[in-house]
Amino acid sequence: MIPTANGSGSVSVHCIAPAQVIRGSGAWNEAQSQISGLFRNPLLLGRSSSTEALRSRLCRDLNATGLTVYQQNLEHDCCELDLQRIQNDFSRHSCDGVIAAGGGKVIDAGKLLADRLEVACVTVPLSAATCAGWTALSNLYSPDGAFERDQSLRRCPDLLVFDHQLLLKAPARTLASGIADALAKWYEASVSSGSSQDGVIQQAVQMARVLRDQLLIDSLDAIREPGGEAWRRVVDACGLTAGVIGGLGGARCRTVAAHAVHNGLTQLEACHAVLHGEKVGFGILVQLRLEERLGGNRLAAQSHRQLLPLLRELGLPVCLDDLGLGHASLNQLQQVCQFACRDGSDLHHLPFEVTPGALMEALVGAAESSPVLP
């Protein structure tokens, strides 16, 4: 949601959902006619070598429907260096649209490219680690993976192809990461927007609560039985519903400390192999600790007690050691805290002041069990 400039705050522009979503087992095949209706000469963007064979298959399928596909890969994360290079290739090959097939970084880059070039965009998530396939938002990083800023886009993708058969091929680790990222919707939206008087925002926050409850119930079953009913509900929750909440709630249903901690952690090279949602899950624990210790919020302590064992069972990092930062210097950890506490950081949507020193304590103590108070 983009607030308009009329100053009263009563008008807002929403980018709620992709124009069309095709989901379920076999969605990719089903989507072929819609895709060939959008463009003739698309750029197919990917990155990971582990999905290369899959993307070659997608490319063959598209060529078989009469499209001329130009394949290109990101070399880094979604960064200006890659975007400039790929934009030049896009023009040189006279492409007329973008298909982004991969994880969040690839999809963010594809959406941003299509937005800048004003061409159609199709997103094909190859894991359920993210709701990037749904949203009108891209995160920009430096070439070496440090978070720089997020960028609102003019609209959501023209088509989201959410094919459960493709998602089944992704490593279990990506699903656990998506679960943590989707859980953060509730912990962050309830803080940033829980007291909003706007009905649509209130409904988005309640949707985040229902999403959390479903993930608390289904997540472990989903990981145990890929392709089962719980798995299908969980991938839809992470890849689709989390996006609906972002679309409805928009800028007023903001991220808070969990994502600010993520953004801080990306500043360290040692953390670059840790997935987005893995950092965010750790960030939720840190946020709850801050709410408990600095905000005196006993519900936050209870949430921390509930969440910590689940994140552990899902194999998600819950402490600095798990994040590969067991031997990080004080200076490096201070860098994380300074970045997370910088002016304009979403961390300041917490209803109390957080200093870098207080954040450091919460980072170090993220996995300590909360005492049950009488």
Ligand SMILES: [Zn+2]
């Ligand atoms: Zn996220």
